[in-house]
Amino acid sequence: MAAAVPVALTALLAASGPALAGPAAAAPARGGTVGAAGVGDPYFPLAGNGGYHVSHYGLTLSYDPGSRRLDGAAVLTARAAQRLTQFDLDLKGLTVTGVTVDHVKAGYRRDGQELVVTPRTPLRPGHAFRVTVAYHGVPAPVTDPDGSPDGWIPTDDGAFVAGEPQGAMTWFPADNHPLDKASYDFALTVPAGRTAVANGVFLGSRTAHGRSTFRWRQSEPMAAYLATATVGTFRVERYTTPDGLEVYDAVDPREAAAAAPVLKKLPSVLKWESGIFGPYPFRGAGAIVDHAPSVGFALETQSRPLYDSAPGLTTLVHENAHQWFGDSVSLTSWKDIWLNEGFATYAEWLYTEQHGGASAQKEFDKFYARPAGDALWAFPPGDPGNGGNIFATPVYVRGAMTLHELRRTVGDQAFFRILRAWAADRRDGHGDTAQFTALAQRVSGKDLRPLFHTWLLGQGKPARP
Structure with a gap:
C-alpha cells in the first residue's frame, strides 16, 4: 500500500x-x-x-x-x-x-x-x-x-x-x-x-x-x-564545540583560503540558530567544501552541509538552518518545499537583522518592491506547480516573505514560539503545510487562513499588507 x-x-x-x-x-x-x-x-x-x-x-x-x-x-x-x-x-x-x-x-x-x-x-x-x-x-x-x-x-x-x-x-x-x-x-x-x-x-x-x-x-x-x-x-579539521558537537570540516585546498574565515564562524552560527530554533538536532556537524565549479549549488546534507566552493556567511547560515527545517523536520511531499527553503532563507534575514545588518522588514520591502511581472510572483510557493519550480525564487523568497508576514501579524513572541514548537514537536519526523498552519493558529490564537492563502496560494503579486 x-x-x-x-x-x-x-x-x-x-x-x-x-x-x-x-x-x-x-x-x-x-x-x-x-x-x-x-x-x-x-x-x-x-x-x-x-x-x-x-x-x-x-x-x-x-x-x-x-x-x-x-x-x-x-x-x-x-x-x-x-x-x-x-x-x-x-x-x-x-x-x-x-x-x-x-x-x-x-x-x-x-x-x-x-x-x-x-x-x-x-x-x-x-x-x-x-x-x-x-x-x-x-x-x-x-x-x-x-x-x-x-x-x-x-x-x-x-x-x-x-x-x-x-x-x-x-x-x-x-x-x-x-x-x-x-x-x-x-x-x-x-x-x-x-x-x-x-x-x-x-x-x-x-x-x-x-x-x-x-x-x-x-x-x-x-x-x-x-x-x-x-x-x-581534502584538508580535514576536527574539533568539539563547548556544547559537545563533533565538528568535521573537509575542505578542498583550492578553496581553503576563502573558506577559512567563514567556517571559523560555524560554532557561533550553530549557537545562534540553537538559541532561535531550539537544540541542534544531531550529534555531528561541520562542512564539506569541494571544488566543483560545474555544480552550481550547495546542499544541506544532514549534519554536514556540502558546498561546491567556499561559501559566504549567509549560505552557511542557510544550509545549517536546514538542519532543523528540512533535515530533522522533513517534508511529506515535495510540493511543500517552501517549509525547507522559505525557512532557511528567513533564517538568513534573521541572522543579518540580529548581527548589525538590514532588518527583516527591509528585506521584505526590498523584494516587495519588485514589479508584478517579476519572476518572484510567477507562481505561489505553496503550490509551485511542478518539479522544475521547487528551487525557483518564489519558493525561497516569497516563502520567507510568508514567514515575515506571519511574524508581523502574530508578534515576535508568538512567532518564535511557533518556530521552536515546529522544530521540537516534529524532531526526527515530518510535517506539511497544513500542520504548520494549524500550529501557527493554535499558538497565536489568530485566524491565519487569509494570510496563508494570500502568501502561499495566491496567484501574482499579493496586495500590499
Whole structure:
C-alpha cells in the first residue's frame, strides 16, 4: 500500500516488461500483494516505494576516481507494512549482481529507476527483514526538471554527492522519498590520499595496500536525499564545540583560503540558530567544501552541509538552518518545499537583522518592491506547480516573505514560539503545510487562513499588507 499523500493546504483553509536482470522472479503468490513503485508524490510519482519502511542502511562502497567505478553492497533493514510478494527499491543505472532477502537469494529485475525484488517466500505484515544488494558500475547524475545535476557528480579528484531531490538512487538502492527516514552506517574505501566524507559522526579510518577506508555513522533518522559520500583531496579539521558537537570540516585546498574565515564562524552560527530554533538536532556537524565549479549549488546534507566552493556567511547560515527545517523536520511531499527553503532563507534575514545588518522588514520591502511581472510572483510557493519550480525564487523568497508576514501579524513572541514548537514537536519526523498552519493558529490564537492563502496560494503579486 502506497503511503498517503498529506492533506493539502487548500483543504485546511476551506474547512478551518522489462528484461530480467538477475535470477528469474517467481510469480506473486495467490492472495499476495505487491508494494507500490512510488509513494504518489505529485512531482516525483516514482520516488519512494510502498509496502515497507526502512529503519537502517548499511552502505559499503569502494570508489576509484580514475576509472569512476563504484562497487557497492547495501544492506537495508526494513519492516513490511503489508503482505509482500514483491517490492521495489529505487536504483538508477549501475549493474546489480545479486539480491538476498533474509540471506536467501531473491528474484530481481530492472524497470527504469526501479529495482523490483521478489523474495523466495512472501513477507508477512510486520515482519522485520533484511535486503542485501550487490552492485557496481560508473554512477552518473540525473538531470532534474530544472536542468541541474543531482546525485553522484564526478569531479577532477573524486565525486560531489548531493541527492536532492532524486539523486540518492544514482549510488545506492533506497526508498527514495523524504517520507521514509532511517539511520545509516557508511564504510567508504578510496585510494590513499583521498578522503571520503559522509553524514553523522566520524568513526575512524584505516589505510592498507594503498586504499583508505572511512567509517561514518548517522544515528538520527535521515531522508535518503540528504545522504552523501563525497570524495576528494581534502584538508580535514576536527574539533568539539563547548556544547559537545563533533565538528568535521573537509575542505578542498583550492578553496581553503576563502573558506577559512567563514567556517571559523560555524560554532557561533550553530549557537545562534540553537538559541532561535531550539537544540541542534544531531550529534555531528561541520562542512564539506569541494571544488566543483560545474555544480552550481550547495546542499544541506544532514549534519554536514556540502558546498561546491567556499561559501559566504549567509549560505552557511542557510544550509545549517536546514538542519532543523528540512533535515530533522522533513517534508511529506515535495510540493511543500517552501517549509525547507522559505525557512532557511528567513533564517538568513534573521541572522543579518540580529548581527548589525538590514532588518527583516527591509528585506521584505526590498523584494516587495519588485514589479508584478517579476519572476518572484510567477507562481505561489505553496503550490509551485511542478518539479522544475521547487528551487525557483518564489519558493525561497516569497516563502520567507510568508514567514515575515506571519511574524508581523502574530508578534515576535508568538512567532518564535511557533518556530521552536515546529522544530521540537516534529524532531526526527515530518510535517506539511497544513500542520504548520494549524500550529501557527493554535499558538497565536489568530485566524491565519487569509494570510496563508494570500502568501502561499495566491496567484501574482499579493496586495500590499
